[in-house]
Amino acid sequence: MHPRPLTKTLVGLTALTSILTGCSAIGGNSADLQIYSARHYDLEGAFGQFTEETGITVEFISGDDAELLERLKAEGDDTPADVFMTVDAGNLWNGARQGELAAIDSPALDEAVPEDLRDAEGRWYGLALRARTVTYNPDAVDPAEFDATDTYAGLADPKWKDRLCMRDATSAYTQSLVASLIDLHGRDRALEIVKGWVANDVDILSNDILLLEAIDAGTCDVGINNHYYLARTLEENPDLNVDLFWASQEGAGTHVNISGAGVVEGSDNAEDAQKLIEWLATDGQNAFVDANHEFPVNPAVEPEPVIAAFGEFTRMPLNAEAYGTLNADAVDLLAEAGYK
Structure with a gap:
């Protein structure tokens, strides 16, 4: 039929x-x-x-x-x-x-x-399954610069000032990532991390494709993306100058x-x-x-070949209840940190 x-x-x-x-x-x-x-x-x-x-x-x-x-x-x-x-x-x-x-x-x-x-x-x-991990411009970043134990927290380091692009606070992707950080670290430490991103003058963009384009153009050096946006963009533009780094592989694993x-x-x-x-x-x-x-x-x-080429990774265990119950806390924390 x-x-x-x-x-x-x-x-x-x-x-x-x-x-x-x-x-x-x-x-x-x-x-x-x-x-x-x-x-x-x-x-x-x-x-x-x-x-x-x-x-x-x-x-x-x-x-x-x-x-x-x-x-x-x-x-x-x-x-x-x-x-x-x-x-x-x-x-x-x-x-x-x-x-x-x-x-x-x-x-x-x-x-x-x-x-x-x-x-x-x-x-x-x-x-x-989608992974939200770090993407970067290989002409501007040596992956050895990333904190392999806690890569998301590591982006709060002042060495990344004026080098970061991230999604806006209204994005479900951002909120779930921050909810997972609250679940993993507690609210005080998660707030410290997000305040660090803000202190680094993070450039806030409205979607993941714009974020990848900004990294490719050299507007920023590092971003946080859902992996499949990179795969889609590479299919359309194989010359895209953006690489993927699996976050926190020596720690809790990549957020999924x-x-x-x-x-x-x-x-x-x-x-x-x-x-x-x-x-x-x-x-x-x-x-x-x-x-x-x-x-x-x-x-x-x-997995299909494009994402298989990204390599294997260890993922952070997923806590659906935390994503649900901590969503409001994540929204409040982003506002308190001045993250737009």
Whole structure:
């Protein structure tokens, strides 16, 4: 069975949720599964392959993490959603905490997804791994300059003054990184680190692509990026003068985050919803992660060649509860430090 051509439209939601989402159908006009997805990276290919292999058709509605979670809460038992897919471990933890995700029993997922990348009660599972690490201009930086024990904290050293570019405080990437620093070091030390970045006159940019372009141009020497933005940019521009350094390899490891999914509580098709998530973590791992250059969560699945060339690294254990509960603290800390 081959999926029909994908079409996208904008549909208005109720006044209660008051958002706009893109609605896409794969495999037919009346889909077997309804996915609420805050992940916007090349879903059509993976879902289309799932439909070809299983005959289960999929429709997904895309939107912001918080908006989609509010929609689930507003719809309650009447929601048509079967799967909630989102980015950031804190969002997955929050969806489970609010009772929107059902606990499932899946030996296949328990085997495929490392313990810290899934909920202990089976309410959500990580499916794609992204690392937020240091990038640099090799003409301006000797990697021996980096603190290999605590690379993020090391960027607060005055030797990096006027050499740093980072993402803005409103970015979920920045907030989750700082939440992980609070969890790792405690609030006082995390505040000291962020104040050090600010004291080094960090140049704040609005997205990771601009950050990489600034490093390439020599506007700054060092940044912190999600690894897949570098992979994407290198595909488009192999001459990009930016290298990657795996942070804190002699210490806690490189900060990581996930996108993942769970079966919606009260789904009318929970069995197929579980089947989709299991497929995405096993046979469909490469289809789900490769196009966006993310790392598979499944250790038995090889990463695609561009990111494999970055080399192996030790990752920081992921604490989804900390990402969720400490997000507000991270926002407050960034403000207190004067980080914009």
